[in-house]
Each structure stands twice: as structure tokens, then as C-alpha cells.
Amino acid sequence: xxxxxxxxxxxxxxxxxxxxxxxxxxxxxxxxxxxxxxxxxxxxxxxxxxxxxxxxxxxxxxxxxxxxxxxxxxxxxxxxxxxxxxxxxxxxxxxxxxxxxxxxxxxxxxxxxxxxxxxxxxxxxxxxxxxxxxxxxxxxxxxxxxxxxxxxxxxxxxxxxxxxxxxxxxxxxxxxxxxxxxxxxxxxxxxxxxxxxxxxxxxxxxxxxxxxxxxxxxxxxxxxxxxxxxxxxxxxxxxxxxxxxxxxxxxxxxxxxxxxxxxxxxxxxxxxxxxxxxxxxxxxxxxxxxxxxxxxxxxxxxxxxxxxxxxxxxxxxxxxxxxxxxxxxxxxxxxxxxxxxxxxxxxxxxxxxxxxxxxxxxxxxxxxxxxxxxxxxxxxxxxxxxxxxxxxxxxxxxxxxxxxxxxxxxxxxxxxxxxxxxxxxxxxxxxxxxxxxxxxxxxxxxxxxxxxxxxxxxxxxxxxxxxxxxxxxxxxxxxxxxxxxxxxxxxxxxxxxxxxxxxxxxxxxxxxxxxxxxxxxxxxxxxxxxxxxxxxxxxxxxxxxxxxxxxxxxxxxxxxxxxxxx
Amino acid sequence: xxxxxxxxxxxxxxxxxxxxxxxxxxxxxxxxxxxxxxxxxxxxxxxxxxxxxxxxxxxxxxxxxxxxxxxxxxxxxxxxxxxxxxxxxxxxxxxxxxxxxxxxxxxxxxxxxxxxxxxxxxxxxxxxxxxxxxxxxxxxxxxxxxxxxxxxxxxxxxxxxxxxxxxxxxxxxxxxxxxxxxxxxxxxxxxxxxxxxxxxxxxxxxxxxxxxxxxxxxxxxxxxxxxxxxxxxxxxxxx
Numbered sequence: 001x002x003x004x005x006x007x008x009x010x011x012x013x014x015x016x017x018x019x020x021x022x023x024x025x026x027x028x029x030x031x032x033x034x035x036x037x038x039x040x041x042x043x044x045x046x047x048x049x050x051x052x053x054x055x056x057x058x059x060x061x062x063x064x065x066x067x068x069x070x071x072x073x074x075x076x077x078x079x080x081x082x083x084x085x086x087x088x089x090x091x092x093x094x095x096x097x098x099x100x101x102x103x104x105x106x107x108x109x110x111x112x113x114x115x116x117x118x119x120x121x122x123x124x125x126x127x128x129x130x131x132x133x134x135x136x137x138x139x140x141x142x143x144x145x146x147x148x149x150x151x152x153x154x155x156x157x158x159x160x161x162x163x164x165x166x167x168x169x170x171x172x173x174x175x176x177x178x179x180x181x182x183x184x185x186x187x188x189x190x191x192x193x194x195x196x197x198x199x200x201x202x203x204x205x206x207x208x209x210x211x212x213x214x215x216x217x218x219x220x221x222x223x224x225x226x227x228x229x230x231x232x233x234x235x236x237x238x239x240x241x242x243x244x245x246x247x248x249x250x251x252x253x254x255x256x257x258x259x260x261x262x263x264x265x266x267x268x269x270x271x272x273x274x275x276x277x278x279x280x281x282x283x284x285x286x287x288x289x290x291x292x293x294x295x296x297x298x299x300x301x302x303x304x305x306x307x308x309x310x311x312x313x314x315x316x317x318x319x320x321x322x323x324x325x326x327x328x329x330x331x332x333x334x335x336x337x338x339x340x341x342x343x344x345x346x347x348x349x350x351x352x353x354x355x356x357x358x359x360x361x362x363x364x365x366x367x368x369x370x371x372x373x374x375x376x377x378x379x380x381x382x383x384x385x386x387x388x389x390x391x392x393x394x395x396x397x398x399x400x401x402x403x404x405x406x407x408x409x410x411x412x413x414x415x416x417x418x419x420x421x422x423x424x425x426x427x428x429x430x431x432x433x434x435x436x437x438x439x440x441x442x443x444x445x446x447x448x449x450x451x452x453x454x455x456x457x458x459x460x461x462x463x464x465x466x467x468x469x470x471x472x473x474x475x476x477x478x479x480x481x482x483x484x485x486x487x488x489x490x491x492x493x494x495x496x497x498x499x500x501x502x503x504x505x506x507x508x509x510x511x512x513x514x515x516x517x518x519x520x521x522x523x524x525x526x527x528x529x530x531x532x533x534x535x536x537x538x539x540x541x542x543x544x545x546x547x548x549x550x551x552x553x554x555x556x557x558x559x560x561x562x563x564x565x566x
Numbered sequence: 567x568x569x570x571x572x573x574x575x576x577x578x579x580x581x582x583x584x585x586x587x588x589x590x591x592x593x594x595x596x597x598x599x600x601x602x603x604x605x606x607x608x609x610x611x612x613x614x615x616x617x618x619x620x621x622x623x624x625x626x627x628x629x630x631x632x633x634x635x636x637x638x639x640x641x642x643x644x645x646x647x648x649x650x651x652x653x654x655x656x657x658x659x660x661x662x663x664x665x666x667x668x669x670x671x672x673x674x675x676x677x678x679x680x681x682x683x684x685x686x687x688x689x690x691x692x693x694x695x696x697x698x699x700x701x702x703x704x705x706x707x708x709x710x711x712x713x714x715x716x717x718x719x720x721x722x723x724x725x726x727x728x729x730x731x732x733x734x735x736x737x738x739x740x741x742x743x744x745x746x747x748x749x750x751x752x753x754x755x756x757x758x759x760x761x762x763x764x765x766x767x768x769x770x771x772x773x774x775x776x777x778x779x780x781x782x783x784x785x786x787x788x789x790x791x792x793x794x795x796x797x798x799x800x801x802x803x804x805x
Binding site: 051058059062063065068070075082180182189191199220223224225338339342343344346347350354385387391400402409412474476 | 660666689727732762770774775779790795801
């Protein structure tokens with residue numbers, strides 16, 4: 001899809017990044033008739049030809065096992081990235097561990113993301129008002145709700161309105177039908193409900209009905225092939241089969257790939273005049289534009305701003321790179337004897353989880369009955385999965401010979417998993433800055449990460465582990481995952497790949513980098529549409545909210561441009 | 567726990583927690599937790615030796631391989647005798663039955679060779695464990711029966727497997743070879759059941775595109791679920 005930007009194409013707006021934030025900005029701006037150039041650091045990528053849908057694991061090296069070159073396995077739709085990117089290192093300060101997942105491909109991480117798409121609720125936009133921690137967003141749920149509706153309708157989200165506290169319903173007609181749950185999910189649900197815990201249809205950005213569009217026709221899910229491999233039929237949402245071709249169809253978009261933006265350049269009055277990028281040969285280029293939109297991902301956006309000026313561009317608040325957030329994570333697995341040797345059927349479904357466990361203790365939380373302030377959810381699992389480098393027998397197999405073959409048949413599909421995903425509160429010990437020594441292959445200083453979980457997160461994880469064990473025990477199961485204390489069971493910083501907050505939005509210039517429309521307080525023609533603008537990170541996976549806010553911010557930008565304000 | 571096994575365990579845990587493809591059954595080398603039974607007649611000395619092996623320096627497949635035309639760029643490295651021991655071990659581990667062929671018929675020796683010849687850290691740690699283990703099988707056979715493992719009888723080979731194969735029966739001096747066995751078994755299970763014959767045996771029915779909404783569990787699967795829930799004092803939730 002990407003073509004060399006024509007030399008004569010002079011964009012009004014240059015967008016840095018083609019993932020969720022950049023793709024949505026390109027879609028909204030081009031539809032408003034604005035000439036737009038997207039710069040993508042990675043190579044061109046087309047999931048129709050490049051993804052490995054329906055390939056078997058035995059066709060891949062090492063049965064498609066993860067390696068340092070393909071951290072999520074051979075078929076994962078991550079190009080030239082993962083926990084490391086050749087030539088683009090990052091560092092962690094002494095005593096800190098932070099892991100940063102990147103890809104270098106058109107569409108960025110939307111090509112492989114989990115597609116889990118819950119909405120933030122009213123409490124999530126006003127966290128400080130509720131418990132005195134962190135900071136409130138400059139916008140309420142009510143202001144964002146219509147943008148959620150529009151975004152869900154546009155990208156396609158399966159789900160069911162369930163009317164639970166702080167888990168908002170969508171407007172009628174917005175959500176696509178939920179698939180039937182798997183037997184394992186129905187079992188988890190039965191035990192959860194028995195313990196007073198809800199388990200409801202999950203919301204995922206995967207189509208259960210086709211969406212027709214002249215430039216981006218998308219088929220309904222055909223109930224096979226892992227979404228993480230990328231979706232050549234367009235059912236699982238990614239910008240490469242939706243927002244980018246839709247924007248391209250307007251005739252107003254150009255895309256340049258292999259263009260790694262290093263700096264935003266400003267004029268004598270401090271306005272942005274364009275960006276500098278390096279091509280794959282390391283040659284630097286300048287692109288001039290009326291407006292610069294940063295959507296490079298939370299950490300790369302911070303890196304660009306910090307490299308653009310001593311002390312950081314758009315940083316009179318001093319908040320660029322600060323308030324770095326991730327989601328807490330841990331996994332509790334169990335072996336369930338009642339599932340041993342169960343009848344076989346095709347359990348792929350839509351690949352994603354069909355049910356999940358949303359946070360359910362808001363009343364107890366408000367009453368001060370919990371020893372942790374913010375919520376979490378469980379992403380549940382357990383199925384007859386495609387055999388590969390792991391067979392998923394839960395370590396129950398023993399011995400050898402004919403009895404081992406019997407073990408494999410008996411224990412396959414008899415394990416359940418409860419994956420905790422929880423809210424982290426911003427803290428002063430978790431941030432990124434420029435490394436004083438290390439540089440990338442373009443000669444630009446790289447990011448150095450500082451990271452610390454607080455006791456809020458550790459106690460939340462302890463609660464998540466304890467409750468998951470209760471649910472496994474209620475099913476007569478035994479816990480098979482390692483029994484670690486919560487401070488060791490909690491994932492490393494960055495490991496859940498929900499980096500957010502490095503240019504947070506706020507209600508005034510002193511405490512934040514942008515206003516509620518992602519507009520820099522310092523530079524009126526600089527707008528940020530990726531996850532770096534998040535004021536907090538509710539436990540609800542962030543991509544849907546990135547998309548909704550990017551849509552809102554881009555519509556606001558388009559209207560300012562139309563009025564000649566920028 | 568020795569340094570090498572600690573590192574291997576950490577590597578396994580890291581891989582398992584990476585999410586996409588957990589190497590199940592390898593994350594927790596269980597023998598430590600198992601109750602000990604009275605020891606059989608002890609072997610005089612522990613015959614296990616951790617081999618020191620040169621690093622594999624062959625290239626990997628890189629950060630952007632062609633996913634639809636996979637190639638394995640590293641050369642295979644096992645000696646013919648090691649491949650022969652692996653074929654014998656594969657047939658002991660996963661013999662042919664009415665449902666699927668034997669381990670050697672599905673070329674598990676070739677898969678193990680591919681695995682331990684790969685240049686990545688997990689596979690290099692496995693290389694040391696697996697190759698040390700193959701040498702131990704021979705040493706144990708030589709000491710007991712004065713022939714190599716490949717020349718031993720089926721009953722003699724089983725006697726050696728029985729030392730390490732059952733988690734509740736491993737005696738202290740066989741802890742280390744038992745770790746090898748757990749890893750070998752895990753790799754052989756993965757190599758076997760990921761192939762079409764193994765997939766048919768274990769009953770994976772997916773990777774099969776269908777139109778329309780996902781139909782959910784079959785009536786038979788629902789009947790099984792309902793019976794299981796009833797036994798647990800639970801009932802299906804109406805959605």
C-alpha cells in the first residue's frame with residue numbers, strides 16, 4: 001500500500017506512526033479533505049500476502065516456538081521487532097527492569113494485538129476524585145462515550161451490553177453479535193458465578209459480520225487462525241486492512257515507509273514546521289507540514305520530543321517521559337480433573353476469549369474494604385489448542401510408552417488459565433528519559449527506563465492470585481502455575497505492552513503536556529494521538545480508548561484547520 | 567539446584583510466561599517435590615556428566631523471515647549414533663498403537679536435531695542437557711550391561727528409562743538425568759503431536775475455516791459439561 005511520497009506532494013499534516021493512533025488520525029483527517037502524509041518507521045506490510053494464516057506449527061522452524069528473533073513465535077505478526085529491535089536498543093536504569101515491545105511494519109502493533117476492547121467507565125476518567133491517587137482526566141466518560149460508539153461501529157467490536165457498574169454499555173446497534181462460549185468458558189463462568197464473580201461476553205475488535213467498504217472490505221471471522229498472526233481476511237481489526245486503505249481511498253493520503261522520525265523541528269516562534277526522519281540507508285530527510293501529529297507509541301513519541309530540543313520539546317510542564325504506565329499482569333493456571341478426556345470438538349472459535357471476568361468489587365472498593373485501590377480483570381483461557389512447541393498438558397504427563405500416549409489424550413484440553421490484568425497508578429519512580437551514553441543506529445540517544453511497582457499494584461496482584469486459586473479449587477482443580485509471592489509473580493514493567501502516560505493530558509498547562517484534544521499546551525500545531533496522552537491506565541486494555549481519543553482529537557484538529565486556527 | 571539447571575529452569579519459565587506458546591510440562595521440573603520411595607540397589611557412582619560444548623554460531627532465521635516459506639538456516643549437528651539413540655528413545659517414549667505411528671516413524675530424531683542445533687539461548691541450553699543425557703544413557707548402559715544403549719535389549723533400555731521416567735520414583739542420585747528425561751519427553755511430545763498424525767490422534771479439530779457464527783460445543787460436549795458441573799454442585803449459567 002505504501003508508496004514513496006511524491007516529491008511534489010506537500011502535506012498539510014504529517015503523522016508519525018501508522019498504528020492505532022496514526023491510522024485513526026489519517027482516517028479522520030483525509031476524510032475531512034486534508035492532505036496527509038504518514039511516516040512509518042518499518043517496512044510496508046500487507047496481511048493478505050505477509051501473514052501466515054492457517055499454517056501448521058510443524059511447518060515452521062522449532063514448531064513455531066518463541067525465539068529472541070520472534071519473541072511471540074514464528075508466525076506472530078511482528079516484523080523486525082519484539083522485545084528487541086536491531087540497531088535500536090534501549091536501557092534500564094540500575095535496579096529497574098523494563099521491557100519494550102516494538103514492531104517496524106506498516107500498521108505497527110495493531111497487526112498482532114490481542115483485540116480485547118473494553119471501554120473505560122466513568123470512574124476511570126476521574127480516578128483522583130474517587131480515591132485521591134493519580135490525576136483526573138480533563139474529560140469525563142460522558143464526553144468520550146459518543147466517540148466510543150463511533151469507534152466501535154467503525155472498527156467492529158463483538159460484545160454484549162451487560163449493564164455492570166463502571167462497565168458501560170454501548171449504544172443500541174453498535175456491537176456485533178457475541179459468539180457462543182466454549183465449554184471451558186462455561187465451566188469457568190459457572191464456578192465464578194457460584195462465588196459471586198461475574199463472567200460475561202467479552203468485547204473484542206473482531207468481526208462476527210462482514211463490513212462492506214469500497215476500499216476496505218472486511219470479511220466476518222471464519223473461526224480459525226490465531227489473530228496474533230495478522231488477519232488477511234480483515235476480520236480482526238488492524239489498520240492495514242481498515243483505516244489506512246480507507247484513508248488511501250480518499251486520494252488525500254500518502255504513506256512513506258522505512259522512515260524513522262528522529263525530531264520535530266520548530267521555527268523561530270516555536271511553532272512546529274515539520275519533522276526530520278532517517279530512511280533505511282540512514283540518510284536524513286526533512287518533511288514540512290502545517291501540523292505535526294505524533295502517534296509513534298507512548299515511548300517513541302516521548303523519545304522524539306526529548307530528542308527535539310534540550311530539555312524536551314513541548315515540555316514546559318516537565319512531564320514528557322514521566323508518568324510511564326503499564327498494566328499489571330500475572331497468570332494462574334490449573335488442572336481440572338473434570339475436564340480430562342472430554343469430548344473433542346472444534347474449540348478455535350473466534351480465537352479470542354468469548355467470555356471474560358470484569359472487575360466486580362467497586363462497592364467494596366468504595367467502602368474501603370479492599371487493601372488495593374484499583375481494579376483488575378481476568379482474561380480466561382482453556383481450550384483444545386493447535387499443538388505446537390507446547391502441548392498444554394499442565395505438566396500432568398508422566399512415564400513413557402503407551403501410557404504416555406494415554407496421558408496426552410487425557411490431559412489435553414484439561415487446563416484452565418486466569419490471566420490477571422490490573423490498573424497501575426502513575427508513580428514518580430516510573431518514567432523514561434534519554435540515555436546519556438547509548439545511541440541508536442541513526443546516532444540518536446535512546447531511552448533509558450526507570451521502573452517500580454508500588455504496593456498498590458502488589459496487593460492487587462495478591463488479590464488476583466488468591467481469587468483465581470479459589471475459582472480453580474471450586475472446580476476441583478489443582479493450581480499448576482508456579483506458586484510465587486505477588487512481588488515476584490507480577491510481570492516486569494512493560495511486559496503487558498500497555499505503555500501509556502508519557503505526555504499525559506490534563507486540565508492546565510502546569511500539570512500536563514497536552515489538553516484533552518491531544519494538543520500540546522506549548523505548540524498549537526503539535527497534536528499527539530497515541531497512548532502517551534493517557535492520564536491514567538484503567539485495567540481495561542487501552543487500544544480502543546487510544547482509537548476513540550485519536551478520533552476525537554483528529555476531528556477537533558480538522559475543525560481548527562478548517563477555521564484557519566492552525 | 568545446579569547452576570545450569572537453574573538457568574534452564576529460568577529460561578523455561580521465561581518462555582512459558584512469554585505467553586504465545588508456553589512449553590507446557592517443562593516449566594516445572596517436578597521431581598524435587600515428589601515423595602521419595604526406598605532406593606533400589608544404588609549404582610556405585612553418579613554417571614551423569616554435564617558436557618561442555620562449543621557454542622553454536624550458525625545464523626538464526628532473522629527478525630523478518632518469510633512466514634509462508636519457512637527455512638531452517640542452521641545446519642544439523644548430531645552424530646549418526648546420537649540420532650540412532652534418539653530414534654530408539656522416541657520409540658520407547660511414543661510407541662506405535664492403533665491411533666498413531668511411533669516416534670521414529672514421525673522423525674522425532676530429526677526434530678530433536680533441528681532443536682538442539684538452533685543458535686538461540688533456550689535451544690543451546692537444551693543442547694547441553696540433551697547431549698549430556700544421551701551420553702548418560704550410554705554410560706548407564708555400559709555400566710549395567712557392558713553394551714551401549716543402542717546395543718542393549720529392549721528390557722535393558724526400559725530398566726534405564728525406569729530410573730528417571732516416573733516423577734514419584736526418581737531417587738536422589740538420578741535427579742539430574744530425570745531433568746533430562748522430562749525435557750526430552752516434553753520435546754518429543756511437542757514434536758509428535760504437532761504433526762498431522764499426532765494432531766489426528768489427540769483430536770485437535772481446528773484450523774478449519776467455517777462460515778457463519780461459531781456453533782459452540784457439540785451436544786456431546788455440552789452433555790459432558792453438564793454432568794461435570796452437576797458433580798461439582800454447579801450449574802450452567804443462562805446467558
